[in-house]
Amino acid sequence: MPRPWLALCGFLVSVAAPVAAEMPVLGLPIDCTLGTSCYVEDYVDTDPGSGQRDYACGLKSRDNHRGTDIVLLSFDAMEAGVNVLAAAPGRVAATRDGVQDVAITPKNRADIEGRECGNAVRIDHGSGWQTLYCHLKQNSIRVKQGDRVQAGDVLGLVGLSGLTNVPHVHLGVLKDGEIVDPFNPENRDTCGTATGNGMWKEAPGYDRAGLFTAGFATAVPDFDAVKSGAARVRDTAPDQPLVLYGHAFYAKPGDALSLSATGPEGEIFRHDVILENPQAQLFRAFGRRAPQDGWPEGAYRGYVHLTREGRVIAVRHADITITSR
Structure with missing residues (x-):
């Protein structure tokens, strides 16, 4: 599965998760139906050490994974075109395009060094909050730096760019440059304690399997x-x-x-x-x-x-x- 460790347009992220009252409310960042045409594959890693665990103490993360991965069911779906959507209102802070849609292999890994996020959009929501959308399809990005967007606006298409081998969107949530788990924004270093919807308008359901x-x-x-x-x-x-x-x-x-x-x-x-x-x-x-x-x-x-x-x-x-x- 994809590992979008990244620096997008010089923007580096750290790994703590602060508490903040001005959290944006998030919608699904992809135009699909969970359980029918897409599913959540990986969550933010809540283990502060070298291990891995998702916010519910399950196996659905990878060491140091820094976002939520929502995956399409097939490559054919990607070719047909699936929109990546703004999860909340804000202003486009940065974009990157031009990375080819090629599944990662040991032979081509060096080709995307420093561009692991692939084609991407970063949105500023104010009060230090930002969202990051990775692995968009090459030449599909429809917004530019400075644009105002509303929740649900189309940013581009799901692709296969960057450090991934399956078509999906990686949603990263940040506060003052630090990773926040939208399912458990209060404390990234604990699991199994999240209640309610977290940062989501309607939190995607969780499956242990x-x-x-x-x-x-x-x-x-x-x-x-x-x-x-x-x-x-x-x-x-x-x-x-x-x-x-x-x-x-x-x-x-x-x-x-x-x-x-x-x-x-x-x-x-x-x-x-x-x-x-x-x-x-x-x-x-x-x-x-x-x-x-x-x-x-x-x-x-x-x-x-x-x-x-x-x-x-x-x-x-x-x-x-x-x-x-």
């Missing part, structure tokens, strides 16, 4: 290999099986995992499983043997969805390339 990862393999892997990452295969030959797996946490009985994969000629499989007695961690896998003439060469993508009563809780994707060696 989620997905650690998804990946392709050429056989059903063992759980240790899934957890360590050793199971993942990124390229293979046309005559090999294709198996997609998903690693979930804190699922409840009745939750569903959907595993699907597409290739150059369209969908190759789709499989749904109801979790009757899930453990704290689990994985499921599904796949197909290669056809008689082998898989067509090219790029393949798999998606794993975790849903509860038809509501999307988490999505992970995986890519694999098939090529003759």
Whole structure:
């Protein structure tokens, strides 16, 4: 998942969270429906040390994560265009554009050094409050420095710019340059104590369950290999099986995992499983043997969805390339 550590237009952020009475009231910073066309993936890290925890003492953060990530369900949704919205009224303090929409890899990581936020907008709400919107689509930003905006105004489109591998918007909230958790603005160093809506007009609901990862393999892997990452295969030959797996946490009985994969000629499989007695961690896998003439060469993508009563809780994707060696 994305890690938007950033300095946008020279604006650096620190990591404390002060209390202030003039907090802006936030709306959703993206034009989507939570649980249907998007979901919250990561929250501000409330652990002051080297660990990680979200505001509800759950697993949905990463060490030193400094915002709230709202993720689209697919790359197709990004290509269709989803608006990033101003969360509250204010004045545009800074923008950046021109960063390509390319998923981050170890090979291209150095190319975005100092631009981890990607294409971005920063809005000043007065009294030291600002919001930051990261990973917008290249050439989509519709505002400029000095513009006045109202809550819900379009800032640009969700993209894949900066330090990310999935289309999403990263919302950072700051007071006097310091990170504030909009779900628990009173104290960033505690968790499990937040009540009410925090800074939100209507706080997005919280789900403890989620997905650690998804990946392709050429056989059903063992759980240790899934957890360590050793199971993942990124390229293979046309005559090999294709198996997609998903690693979930804190699922409840009745939750569903959907595993699907597409290739150059369209969908190759789709499989749904109801979790009757899930453990704290689990994985499921599904796949197909290669056809008689082998898989067509090219790029393949798999998606794993975790849903509860038809509501999307988490999505992970995986890519694999098939090529003759």
